[in-house]
Amino acid sequence: MxxxxxxxxxxxxxxxxxxxxxQELKDTSVVAVCDLVREKAVDVSARLGAEVAVDKEALLKRSDIDAVIIASESGKHFEHAKQALLAGKHVVVEKPPCMLPAQLDELVALARTQQRMFAPIFQNRYNPAMRAVKQAAQAGRFGKIVLATFRLRWCRYQDYYEDGWHGTWAMDGGVINQQAIHHVDALQWVCGPVSEVTAFKANALNKLEAEDTMIASLRFANGALGSMEATTAARPKDFEASLSIVGEKGLVVIGGIALNKIETWDFIERLPEDDTISLTHSQEVPTGYGLSHGPLLQDIVSRLNDGSLEPPITPESCRPTIELVHAVYRSIEDRMPVQLKDSPLSVRLGRG
Incomplete structure (x- = not known):
């Protein structure tokens, strides 16, 4: 347990x-919940049958807690994950695992020293549709990849940005680091690494320090070209979160609002399962969070119960995602293309 x-x-x-x-997890329980807004902690703890901790320090001191889920503001993930590891807890951290690549390196080293698991959450990697396209890419079914793109068309109204941290440079960033980071991760996980980025941003409808809309042109290390398009200025709801890959031997489009549906799956060299894959690997999901937190967390729990400290999604595999977000922002800040080999960092993201 x-x-x-x-x-x-x-x-x-x-x-x-x-x-x-x-409803989903086995061999686990939630002991305590804390939040700066006590009413939120009271509500969630009641629904989980857990206690309300006075603060994170009190929670981390408890000997009856083995692992801590970090779901605080993005800009606090590094600090809170570090405190939890130092307290001897395993750490599960929501996206982004931290704001700067160097912070990720520090947490990886600390987890190793403390002999604890440090597990980032990028749940879309567990979507059946995403697993299918990853396997197809690993099997070489696309041949030479020509073009890889994602589009995110979600809706956030102004009140979303009025909580004091969403959309700020120090604590969050804009659409590319908050909502679209899942899709940045999906793109680089399947087709990366990226070698060059040219990006542009706008504040189309919402007022925030960072952006609500951005586009970027990409060159991948394998020679493919790509693009990223993301906005929270779609109205009146979330419409789309899609990934498309064009190769010399086939084309795939993963769509839905959470990379949850196989919309196109067409290869020159067909396999028997291709005829039914859109049915067997597509999901209906209620929100952009999708349905894969459960399988990912169950995998984490099972590994811990087996005595393994290797997380299902390694922090090292998430580093290119954080680096690509920084490259996008640095291109916007410098108004020019940037090379990933130069390790570009935003002068604002995670700093204010």
Whole structure:
């Protein structure tokens, strides 16, 4: 039985983690929840049958907690994950695992020293549709990849940015680091690494320090070209989160609102399962969070119960995602293309 504590009871934890812990996970429980807004912690803890911790320090001191889920503001993930590791807890951290690549390196080293698991959450890697396209890419079914793109067309109204941290440079960033980071991760996971970025941004409808709309042109190390298009200025709801890959031997489009549906799956060299793959690997999902937190968290729990400290999604595999976000922002800041080999860092993201 892996016993969890949760730091942060906001937008992600309330609807998604409550369902996962009460309906899906085995061999686990939530012991305590804390949040700066006590009412949120009270609400979530009641639904989970957990206690309310006075603060994160009190939660981390508890000997009946084995692992901690970090679901606080993005800009606090590094600090909170570090404190949890130093307290001897395994750490599960929501996206982004931290704001700067160097912070990720520090947490990886600390987890190794503390002999604890450090597990980032990029749940879309567990979507059946995404797993299918990853396997196809690994099997070489695309041949030479020609073009790889994603589009995110989601809706966030101004009140979303009025909580003091969403959309700020120090604590969050804009659409590319908050909402679209899942899709940045999916793109680089399947087709990366990226070698060059040219990006542009706008504040189309929402007022925030960072951007609500951005586009970027990419050159991949394998020679493919690509693009990223993301906005929270779609109205009146979330419409699309899609990934498309064009290769010399086939084309795939993963769509839906959470990379959850196989919309096109067409290869020159067909396999028997291709005829039914859109049915067997597509999901209906209620929100952009999708349905893969449960399988990913269950994998984490199973590994911990087996005595393994190797997370299902390694922090090292997430580093290119953080680097690509920084390259996008640095291109916007310098108004010019940037090379990933130069390790470009934003002068604002994670700094203010």
């Amino acid at each position: 892996i016993r969890f504590g949760i730091i942060g009871a906001g937008r992600v934890v309330s609807p998604r983690y409550v369902d996962v812990f009460t």
